[in-house]
Amino acid sequence: MEPLFVFKFGGASVKSAKAIRNLADILLKHRNRNLVVVISAMAKTTNALEDILSRWFEGDAVGMQERVDELEKFHIEAGLELVDGDENHVLISVIKLLLEQLKSQLKGKPHKSYDFHYDQIVSFGELLSTHIVSYYLNEIGISNILVDARKCIITDTTYRDGIVDEETSSILCQKEFDLGKGNIFITQGFIGGTKVGTTTTLGREGSDYTAAILANLLNAKDVTIWKDVEGVLNADPKIFSNTQKLDKISYQEAIELAYSGAQVIHPKTIKPLQNKGIPLYVKSFINPDAAGTVIINNDNVGKLPPILILKRNQVLISLSPRDFSFVIEDCLSKIFAILYKHRVKVNMIHNSAISFTVCVDYDKIRFERAQEELKEEFSVRYNSGLELLTVRHYTHEIIEEIAKKNVIYLQQRTRSTARFVIDRL
Ligand SMILES: Nc1ncnc2c1ncn2[C@@H]1O[C@H](COP(=O)(O)OP(=O)(O)O)[C@@H](O)[C@H]1O
Ligand SMILES: N[C@@H](CC(=O)OP(=O)(O)O)C(=O)O
Numbered sequence: 245m246e247p248l249f250v251f252k253f254g255g256a257s258v259k260s261a262k263a264i265r266n267l268a269d270i271l272l273k274h275r276n277r278n279l280v281v282v283i284s285a286m287a288k289t290t291n292a293l294e295d296i297l298s299r300w301f302e303g304d305a306v307g308m309q310e311r312v313d314e315l316e317k318f319h320i321e322a323g324l325e326l327v328d329g330d331e332n333h334v335l336i337s338v339i340k341l342l343l344e345q346l347k348s349q350l351k352g353k354p355h356k357s358y359d360f361h362y363d364q365i366v367s368f369g370e371l372l373s374t375h376i377v378s379y380y381l382n383e384i385g386i387s388n389i390l391v392d393a394r395k396c397i398i399t400d401t402t403y404r405d406g407i408v409d410e411e412t413s414s415i416l417c418q419k420e421f422d423l424g425k426g427n428i429f430i431t432q433g434f435i436g437g438t439k440v441g442t443t444t445t446l447g448r449e450g451s452d453y454t455a456a457i458l459a460n461l462l463n464a465k466d467v468t469i470w471k472d473v474e475g476v477l478n479a480d481p482k483i484f485s486n487t488q489k490l491d492k493i494s495y496q497e498a499i500e501l502a503y504s505g506a507q508v509i510h511p512k513t514i515k516p517l518q519n520k521g522i523p524l525y526v527k528s529f530i531n532p533d534a535a536g537t538v539i540i541n542n543d544n545v546g547k548l549p550p551i552l553i554l555k556r557n558q559v560l561i562s563l564s565p566r567d568f569s570f571v572i573e574d575c576l577s578k579i580f581a582i583l584y585k586h587r588v589k590v591n592m593i594h595n596s597a598i599s600f601t602v603c604v605d606y607d608k609i610r611f612e613r614a615q616e617e618l619k620e621e622f623s624v625r626y627n628s629g630l631e632l633l634t635v636r637h638y639t640h641e642i643i644e645e646i647a648k649k650n651v652i653y654l655q656q657r658t659r660s661t662a663r664f665v666i667d668r669l
Contacts, residue, residue, distance in 0.1 A: 418462070
Protein backbone atom coordinates (compact mmCIF):
# COMPACT_ATOMS: atom_id res chain seq x y z
CA MET A 245 0.00 0.00 0.00
CA GLU A 246 1.32 3.45 -0.96
CA PRO A 247 1.90 5.67 2.09
CA LEU A 248 -0.51 8.41 3.11
CA PHE A 249 0.54 11.97 3.89
CA VAL A 250 -1.36 14.66 5.79
CA PHE A 251 -1.12 18.33 4.84
CA LYS A 252 -2.63 21.11 6.89
CA PHE A 253 -3.26 24.57 5.48
CA GLY A 254 -4.11 27.23 8.05
CA GLY A 255 -6.09 30.44 7.74
CA ALA A 256 -3.22 32.44 6.25
CA SER A 257 -2.73 29.94 3.41
CA VAL A 258 -6.36 30.26 2.28
CA LYS A 259 -6.86 33.93 3.09
CA SER A 260 -7.72 34.97 -0.50
CA ALA A 261 -8.24 33.63 -4.02
CA LYS A 262 -4.53 34.23 -4.67
CA ALA A 263 -3.58 32.20 -1.59
CA ILE A 264 -5.89 29.36 -2.67
CA ARG A 265 -4.20 29.33 -6.09
CA ASN A 266 -0.86 29.03 -4.31
CA LEU A 267 -2.22 26.11 -2.27
CA ALA A 268 -3.27 24.46 -5.54
CA ASP A 269 0.27 24.92 -6.91
CA ILE A 270 1.67 23.12 -3.87
CA LEU A 271 -0.84 20.27 -4.23
CA LEU A 272 -0.06 19.98 -7.93
CA LYS A 273 3.50 18.98 -7.03
CA HIS A 274 2.20 16.22 -4.76
CA ARG A 275 -0.86 15.17 -6.70
CA ASN A 276 0.28 11.60 -7.22
CA ARG A 277 0.55 10.95 -3.51
CA ASN A 278 -2.20 9.77 -1.17
CA LEU A 279 -3.06 13.00 0.57
CA VAL A 280 -5.42 14.09 3.32
CA VAL A 281 -5.59 17.88 3.22
CA VAL A 282 -6.90 19.60 6.34
CA ILE A 283 -8.03 23.18 5.87
CA SER A 284 -8.87 26.00 8.31
CA ALA A 285 -11.26 28.89 7.82
CA MET A 286 -10.09 31.75 5.58
CA ALA A 287 -8.07 34.20 7.65
CA LYS A 288 -10.04 36.21 10.22
CA THR A 289 -13.27 34.32 9.44
CA THR A 290 -13.32 32.54 12.80
CA ASN A 291 -12.99 35.90 14.60
CA ALA A 292 -15.72 37.36 12.38
CA LEU A 293 -18.04 34.45 13.22
CA GLU A 294 -17.29 34.86 16.93
CA ASP A 295 -18.28 38.52 16.57
CA ILE A 296 -21.52 37.56 14.79
CA LEU A 297 -22.33 35.12 17.57
CA SER A 298 -21.69 37.68 20.33
CA ARG A 299 -23.97 40.18 18.61
CA TRP A 300 -26.68 37.56 18.26
CA PHE A 301 -26.45 36.82 21.97
CA GLU A 302 -26.47 40.54 22.81
CA GLY A 303 -29.54 41.10 20.63
CA ASP A 304 -27.64 43.47 18.29
CA ALA A 305 -29.53 42.43 15.14
CA VAL A 306 -28.28 45.35 13.03
CA GLY A 307 -24.61 44.83 13.91
CA MET A 308 -24.98 41.11 13.38
CA GLN A 309 -26.52 41.57 9.93
CA GLU A 310 -23.72 43.93 8.89
CA ARG A 311 -21.09 41.37 9.89
CA VAL A 312 -22.96 38.55 8.09
CA ASP A 313 -23.11 40.70 4.95
CA GLU A 314 -19.35 41.35 5.16
CA LEU A 315 -18.66 37.65 5.56
CA GLU A 316 -20.89 36.87 2.60
CA LYS A 317 -19.23 39.47 0.41
CA PHE A 318 -15.74 38.27 1.36
CA HIS A 319 -16.42 34.62 0.50
CA ILE A 320 -18.40 35.28 -2.66
CA GLU A 321 -15.76 37.69 -3.98
CA ALA A 322 -13.01 35.15 -3.34
CA GLY A 323 -15.13 32.45 -5.02
CA LEU A 324 -15.84 34.63 -8.06
CA GLU A 325 -12.16 35.40 -8.45
CA LEU A 326 -11.45 31.67 -8.60
CA VAL A 327 -14.07 30.94 -11.27
CA ASP A 328 -13.34 33.95 -13.50
CA GLY A 329 -16.41 35.86 -12.36
CA ASP A 330 -18.88 33.14 -13.40
CA GLU A 331 -21.87 33.90 -11.15
CA ASN A 332 -23.60 30.69 -12.24
CA HIS A 333 -20.74 28.43 -11.31
CA VAL A 334 -21.59 25.62 -8.88
CA LEU A 335 -18.85 26.92 -6.55
CA ILE A 336 -20.82 30.15 -6.07
CA SER A 337 -24.10 28.28 -5.52
CA VAL A 338 -22.43 26.17 -2.85
CA ILE A 339 -21.09 29.25 -1.02
CA LYS A 340 -24.54 30.83 -1.15
CA LEU A 341 -26.18 27.67 0.14
CA LEU A 342 -23.83 27.49 3.13
CA LEU A 343 -24.42 31.16 3.90
CA GLU A 344 -28.18 30.58 3.80
CA GLN A 345 -27.71 27.73 6.29
CA LEU A 346 -25.70 30.04 8.53
CA LYS A 347 -28.38 32.73 8.37
CA SER A 348 -31.13 30.28 9.18
CA GLN A 349 -29.21 29.22 12.30
CA LEU A 350 -29.17 32.86 13.39
CA LYS A 351 -32.95 33.30 13.13
CA GLY A 352 -34.85 33.97 16.34
CA LYS A 353 -33.11 34.03 19.69
CA PRO A 354 -30.45 31.66 21.03
CA HIS A 355 -32.26 28.80 22.75
CA LYS A 356 -29.35 26.72 24.04
CA SER A 357 -26.01 27.40 25.72
CA TYR A 358 -23.49 29.85 24.29
CA ASP A 359 -20.97 27.02 23.78
CA PHE A 360 -23.47 24.91 21.84
CA HIS A 361 -24.41 27.76 19.50
CA TYR A 362 -20.73 28.72 19.18
CA ASP A 363 -19.94 25.41 17.54
CA GLN A 364 -22.99 25.42 15.26
CA ILE A 365 -22.12 28.93 14.00
CA VAL A 366 -18.33 29.21 14.08
CA SER A 367 -17.88 25.91 12.20
CA PHE A 368 -19.19 27.63 9.05
CA GLY A 369 -15.73 29.15 8.56
CA GLU A 370 -14.20 25.75 7.83
CA LEU A 371 -17.26 24.54 5.91
CA LEU A 372 -17.00 27.52 3.57
CA SER A 373 -13.22 27.34 3.03
CA THR A 374 -13.17 23.58 2.35
CA HIS A 375 -16.04 23.76 -0.12
CA ILE A 376 -14.33 26.60 -1.96
CA VAL A 377 -10.97 24.81 -2.10
CA SER A 378 -12.44 21.43 -3.03
CA TYR A 379 -14.63 22.76 -5.85
CA TYR A 380 -11.81 24.94 -7.15
CA LEU A 381 -9.33 22.04 -7.19
CA ASN A 382 -11.81 19.88 -9.07
CA GLU A 383 -12.32 22.73 -11.50
CA ILE A 384 -8.60 22.92 -12.32
CA GLY A 385 -8.23 19.16 -12.65
CA ILE A 386 -6.98 18.19 -9.18
CA SER A 387 -9.77 15.76 -8.48
CA ASN A 388 -10.46 15.30 -4.82
CA ILE A 389 -13.04 14.02 -2.39
CA LEU A 390 -14.51 16.39 0.17
CA VAL A 391 -14.97 14.65 3.52
CA ASP A 392 -17.22 16.21 6.16
CA ALA A 393 -15.13 16.10 9.36
CA ARG A 394 -18.36 16.17 11.40
CA LYS A 395 -19.09 12.66 10.19
CA CYS A 396 -15.77 11.10 11.17
CA ILE A 397 -14.08 13.20 13.88
CA ILE A 398 -16.48 12.15 16.61
CA THR A 399 -16.34 14.00 19.92
CA ASP A 400 -18.24 14.14 23.18
CA THR A 401 -20.62 17.04 23.83
CA THR A 402 -18.05 19.38 25.37
CA TYR A 403 -18.95 22.18 23.00
CA ARG A 404 -16.01 24.48 22.10
CA ASP A 405 -13.54 21.90 23.42
CA GLY A 406 -14.73 18.57 22.05
CA ILE A 407 -12.90 15.49 23.27
CA VAL A 408 -12.28 13.11 20.39
CA ASP A 409 -13.58 9.56 20.68
CA GLU A 410 -10.65 7.87 18.96
CA GLU A 411 -12.19 4.44 18.68
CA THR A 412 -15.35 5.56 16.87
CA SER A 413 -13.45 8.15 14.84
CA SER A 414 -10.94 5.54 13.73
CA ILE A 415 -13.62 3.28 12.26
CA LEU A 416 -15.40 6.18 10.55
CA CYS A 417 -12.18 7.72 9.22
CA GLN A 418 -11.10 4.43 7.61
CA LYS A 419 -14.46 4.46 5.84
CA GLU A 420 -14.49 8.12 4.77
CA PHE A 421 -10.85 8.35 3.66
CA ASP A 422 -11.09 5.28 1.46
CA LEU A 423 -8.07 5.14 -0.84
CA GLY A 424 -10.05 2.90 -3.13
CA LYS A 425 -12.17 5.95 -4.05
CA GLY A 426 -9.44 8.47 -4.75
CA ASN A 427 -6.07 9.74 -3.58
CA ILE A 428 -6.71 13.35 -2.54
CA PHE A 429 -9.12 14.14 0.28
CA ILE A 430 -10.06 17.59 1.54
CA THR A 431 -11.52 18.02 5.01
CA GLN A 432 -12.16 20.64 7.67
CA GLY A 433 -9.79 21.27 10.54
CA PHE A 434 -11.08 22.39 13.94
CA ILE A 435 -14.55 20.85 13.67
CA GLY A 436 -16.08 17.53 14.60
CA GLY A 437 -19.49 16.08 15.37
CA THR A 438 -21.21 14.26 18.18
CA LYS A 439 -22.82 10.85 17.86
CA VAL A 440 -26.21 12.58 17.65
CA GLY A 441 -25.12 14.76 14.75
CA THR A 442 -24.53 18.15 16.35
CA THR A 443 -21.40 20.06 15.41
CA THR A 444 -18.53 20.55 17.85
CA THR A 445 -15.21 22.39 17.71
CA LEU A 446 -11.89 21.32 19.15
CA GLY A 447 -10.69 24.64 20.61
CA ARG A 448 -9.32 27.72 18.85
CA GLU A 449 -6.56 27.01 16.37
CA GLY A 450 -7.50 23.33 16.56
CA SER A 451 -6.89 22.48 12.90
CA ASP A 452 -3.30 21.39 13.59
CA TYR A 453 -4.79 18.96 16.09
CA THR A 454 -7.23 17.62 13.48
CA ALA A 455 -4.28 16.96 11.17
CA ALA A 456 -2.47 15.09 13.94
CA ILE A 457 -5.52 13.02 14.89
CA LEU A 458 -6.12 12.03 11.27
CA ALA A 459 -2.46 11.15 10.80
CA ASN A 460 -2.63 8.94 13.87
CA LEU A 461 -5.90 7.23 12.94
CA LEU A 462 -4.90 6.70 9.31
CA ASN A 463 -1.27 5.76 10.06
CA ALA A 464 0.15 8.54 7.90
CA LYS A 465 3.81 8.58 6.97
CA ASP A 466 4.20 12.23 7.98
CA VAL A 467 2.34 15.51 8.48
CA THR A 468 3.21 18.88 6.96
CA ILE A 469 1.70 22.08 8.26
CA TRP A 470 2.08 24.93 5.79
CA LYS A 471 2.62 28.33 7.39
CA ASP A 472 3.53 31.88 6.48
CA VAL A 473 6.88 31.43 8.28
CA GLU A 474 9.89 29.37 7.16
CA GLY A 475 9.44 26.87 10.00
CA VAL A 476 9.50 26.92 13.79
CA LEU A 477 11.61 29.91 14.81
CA ASN A 478 13.14 30.68 18.19
CA ALA A 479 10.51 33.44 18.66
CA ASP A 480 7.50 34.89 16.92
CA PRO A 481 8.90 37.11 14.12
CA LYS A 482 5.84 39.37 14.45
CA ILE A 483 6.96 40.28 17.99
CA PHE A 484 10.74 39.76 18.16
CA SER A 485 13.48 40.73 15.74
CA ASN A 486 16.52 38.62 14.70
CA THR A 487 14.73 35.31 14.97
CA GLN A 488 16.36 32.13 13.75
CA LYS A 489 14.85 28.97 12.29
CA LEU A 490 15.16 25.71 14.20
CA ASP A 491 15.96 22.95 11.69
CA LYS A 492 15.07 20.02 13.91
CA ILE A 493 13.40 19.76 17.30
CA SER A 494 12.18 16.89 19.43
CA TYR A 495 8.52 16.19 20.18
CA GLN A 496 9.30 17.10 23.78
CA GLU A 497 10.62 20.53 22.84
CA ALA A 498 7.66 21.13 20.52
CA ILE A 499 5.22 20.23 23.32
CA GLU A 500 6.95 22.69 25.63
CA LEU A 501 6.79 25.45 23.00
CA ALA A 502 3.17 24.81 22.11
CA TYR A 503 2.10 24.47 25.73
CA SER A 504 3.78 27.79 26.55
CA GLY A 505 1.78 29.45 23.80
CA ALA A 506 3.92 29.43 20.64
CA GLN A 507 1.14 30.09 18.15
CA VAL A 508 2.91 28.17 15.41
CA ILE A 509 1.72 24.76 16.75
CA HIS A 510 -1.43 23.90 18.66
CA PRO A 511 -0.60 22.28 22.03
CA LYS A 512 -2.65 19.13 21.40
CA THR A 513 -0.93 18.43 18.08
CA ILE A 514 2.15 16.57 19.20
CA LYS A 515 0.79 13.70 21.31
CA PRO A 516 -1.11 11.83 18.55
CA LEU A 517 2.01 12.05 16.38
CA GLN A 518 4.46 11.12 19.11
CA ASN A 519 2.35 8.07 20.01
CA LYS A 520 2.99 6.65 16.56
CA GLY A 521 6.38 8.26 15.84
CA ILE A 522 4.98 10.27 12.90
CA PRO A 523 7.28 13.18 11.92
CA LEU A 524 5.78 16.68 11.74
CA TYR A 525 7.15 19.15 9.19
CA VAL A 526 6.48 22.87 9.50
CA LYS A 527 7.07 24.46 6.11
CA SER A 528 6.50 27.74 4.34
CA PHE A 529 3.71 27.98 1.80
CA ILE A 530 5.52 31.05 0.43
CA ASN A 531 8.70 29.08 -0.20
CA PRO A 532 7.45 25.47 -0.36
CA ASP A 533 10.71 23.93 -1.55
CA ALA A 534 12.68 25.14 1.51
CA ALA A 535 13.40 22.55 4.19
CA GLY A 536 11.40 24.05 7.09
CA THR A 537 11.53 22.44 10.52
CA VAL A 538 11.14 18.78 11.31
CA ILE A 539 9.78 17.64 14.65
CA ILE A 540 10.78 14.08 15.43
CA ASN A 541 11.30 11.49 18.10
CA ASN A 542 14.85 12.40 18.98
CA ASP A 543 16.31 13.87 22.13
CA ASN A 544 19.59 14.35 20.42
CA VAL A 545 18.83 17.27 18.12
CA GLY A 546 21.78 19.40 19.21
CA LYS A 547 21.99 22.53 21.32
CA LEU A 548 19.10 24.93 20.88
CA PRO A 549 19.32 28.71 21.13
CA PRO A 550 17.17 30.57 23.70
CA ILE A 551 13.53 30.33 22.59
CA LEU A 552 11.05 33.06 23.58
CA ILE A 553 7.31 32.59 23.71
CA LEU A 554 4.93 35.41 24.52
CA LYS A 555 1.34 34.63 25.43
CA ARG A 556 -0.93 37.65 25.54
CA ASN A 557 -4.24 38.29 27.22
CA GLN A 558 -3.47 36.71 30.57
CA VAL A 559 -5.20 37.22 33.91
CA LEU A 560 -3.46 36.68 37.22
CA ILE A 561 -6.03 35.64 39.82
CA SER A 562 -5.28 35.65 43.57
CA LEU A 563 -7.58 33.58 45.75
CA SER A 564 -7.76 33.45 49.55
CA PRO A 565 -10.23 31.32 51.50
CA ARG A 566 -12.85 33.57 53.10
CA ASP A 567 -12.42 31.80 56.44
CA PHE A 568 -8.62 32.40 56.38
CA SER A 569 -7.94 28.67 56.36
CA PHE A 570 -4.76 27.35 54.78
CA VAL A 571 -4.56 26.74 51.08
CA ILE A 572 -4.06 22.99 51.22
CA GLU A 573 -5.10 20.00 49.18
CA ASP A 574 -8.90 20.10 49.58
CA CYS A 575 -8.96 23.81 48.89
CA LEU A 576 -6.71 23.40 45.82
CA SER A 577 -8.87 20.62 44.48
CA LYS A 578 -11.96 22.85 44.80
CA ILE A 579 -10.22 25.65 42.89
CA PHE A 580 -9.11 23.34 40.09
CA ALA A 581 -12.53 21.69 39.86
CA ILE A 582 -14.11 25.10 39.28
CA LEU A 583 -11.50 26.18 36.74
CA TYR A 584 -11.81 22.87 34.90
CA LYS A 585 -15.61 22.98 34.95
CA HIS A 586 -15.56 26.33 33.16
CA ARG A 587 -12.71 25.28 30.86
CA VAL A 588 -10.46 28.10 32.08
CA LYS A 589 -6.96 27.32 30.79
CA VAL A 590 -4.35 27.46 33.55
CA ASN A 591 -0.83 28.47 32.58
CA MET A 592 1.03 28.99 35.85
CA ILE A 593 0.33 28.52 39.55
CA HIS A 594 1.84 29.68 42.83
CA ASN A 595 0.71 29.22 46.40
CA SER A 596 1.49 30.54 49.87
CA ALA A 597 -0.07 29.58 53.20
CA ILE A 598 -3.28 31.54 52.74
CA SER A 599 -3.37 32.52 49.11
CA PHE A 600 -3.24 30.85 45.74
CA THR A 601 -2.27 32.63 42.56
CA VAL A 602 -3.08 31.33 39.11
CA CYS A 603 -2.31 32.77 35.69
CA VAL A 604 -4.97 31.88 33.11
CA ASP A 605 -5.94 32.67 29.52
CA TYR A 606 -8.61 35.36 29.45
CA ASP A 607 -11.84 34.27 27.84
CA LYS A 608 -14.58 36.66 28.96
CA ILE A 609 -17.42 34.16 29.26
CA ARG A 610 -15.39 31.39 30.88
CA PHE A 611 -13.57 33.76 33.24
CA GLU A 612 -16.78 35.43 34.44
CA ARG A 613 -18.49 32.12 35.10
CA ALA A 614 -15.52 30.74 37.02
CA GLN A 615 -15.09 33.96 38.99
CA GLU A 616 -18.70 33.93 40.07
CA GLU A 617 -18.37 30.43 41.46
CA LEU A 618 -14.97 31.02 43.07
CA LYS A 619 -16.36 34.06 44.90
CA GLU A 620 -18.70 31.83 46.87
CA GLU A 621 -15.75 30.52 48.90
CA PHE A 622 -12.78 32.73 48.17
CA SER A 623 -11.92 36.35 48.15
CA VAL A 624 -10.92 36.94 44.53
CA ARG A 625 -8.57 39.63 43.22
CA TYR A 626 -7.17 39.77 39.73
CA ASN A 627 -5.01 41.72 37.29
CA SER A 628 -5.95 41.49 33.64
CA GLY A 629 -4.21 42.49 30.40
CA LEU A 630 -0.95 40.79 31.38
CA GLU A 631 1.43 38.68 29.33
CA LEU A 632 3.16 35.40 30.00
CA LEU A 633 6.73 35.27 28.73
CA THR A 634 8.44 31.87 28.64
CA VAL A 635 12.13 31.54 27.86
CA ARG A 636 13.41 28.07 27.07
CA HIS A 637 17.19 27.54 27.37
CA TYR A 638 17.55 30.98 28.92
CA THR A 639 20.74 32.92 29.53
CA HIS A 640 21.33 35.34 32.40
CA GLU A 641 21.58 38.26 29.96
CA ILE A 642 18.06 37.55 28.72
CA ILE A 643 16.67 37.37 32.25
CA GLU A 644 18.29 40.72 33.14
CA GLU A 645 16.87 42.31 30.01
CA ILE A 646 13.35 41.10 30.87
CA ALA A 647 13.65 42.49 34.40
CA LYS A 648 14.71 45.90 33.02
CA LYS A 649 11.88 46.21 30.52
CA ASN A 650 8.88 44.83 32.44
CA VAL A 651 7.01 44.84 35.70
CA ILE A 652 7.20 41.23 36.84
CA TYR A 653 4.11 39.97 38.71
CA LEU A 654 5.22 36.38 39.07
CA GLN A 655 8.24 34.34 37.97
CA GLN A 656 9.36 30.74 38.07
CA ARG A 657 12.56 29.10 36.92
CA THR A 658 13.72 25.56 36.33
CA ARG A 659 17.09 24.61 34.86
CA SER A 660 15.80 24.86 31.31
CA THR A 661 12.84 27.25 31.46
CA ALA A 662 12.08 30.66 32.96
CA ARG A 663 8.53 31.99 33.02
CA PHE A 664 7.35 35.49 33.81
CA VAL A 665 3.92 37.04 34.17
CA ILE A 666 4.61 40.59 33.07
CA ASP A 667 3.23 43.98 32.24
CA ARG A 668 5.45 45.85 29.84
CA LEU A 669 6.95 49.14 31.07
N1 LIG B 1 8.20 30.15 17.39
C1 LIG B 1 7.53 30.53 16.30
N2 LIG B 1 7.97 30.20 15.08
C2 LIG B 1 7.30 30.54 13.97
N3 LIG B 1 6.15 31.27 13.98
C3 LIG B 1 5.66 31.63 15.17
C4 LIG B 1 6.31 31.28 16.39
N4 LIG B 1 5.58 31.76 17.41
C5 LIG B 1 4.53 32.36 16.88
N5 LIG B 1 4.55 32.30 15.53
C6 LIG B 1 3.53 32.88 14.67
O1 LIG B 1 2.75 31.82 14.14
C7 LIG B 1 2.22 32.28 12.90
C8 LIG B 1 1.73 31.10 12.12
O2 LIG B 1 0.74 30.42 12.86
P1 LIG B 1 -0.81 30.68 12.62
O3 LIG B 1 -1.11 32.14 12.52
O4 LIG B 1 -1.55 29.87 13.62
O5 LIG B 1 -0.94 30.08 11.18
P2 LIG B 1 -2.19 29.50 10.46
O6 LIG B 1 -3.42 30.06 11.13
O7 LIG B 1 -2.07 29.99 9.06
O8 LIG B 1 -2.05 28.03 10.59
C9 LIG B 1 3.37 33.01 12.27
O9 LIG B 1 2.90 33.97 11.35
C10 LIG B 1 4.08 33.64 13.45
O10 LIG B 1 3.75 35.00 13.61
N1 LIG C 1 -10.22 28.52 12.22
C1 LIG C 1 -9.93 28.07 13.57
C2 LIG C 1 -9.06 26.83 13.56
C3 LIG C 1 -7.63 26.97 13.18
O1 LIG C 1 -6.80 26.12 13.49
O2 LIG C 1 -7.24 28.01 12.45
P1 LIG C 1 -5.70 28.30 11.99
O3 LIG C 1 -5.15 27.04 11.36
O4 LIG C 1 -5.83 29.44 11.03
O5 LIG C 1 -4.90 28.66 13.23
C4 LIG C 1 -9.33 29.21 14.38
O6 LIG C 1 -9.04 30.25 13.84
O7 LIG C 1 -9.20 29.05 15.59
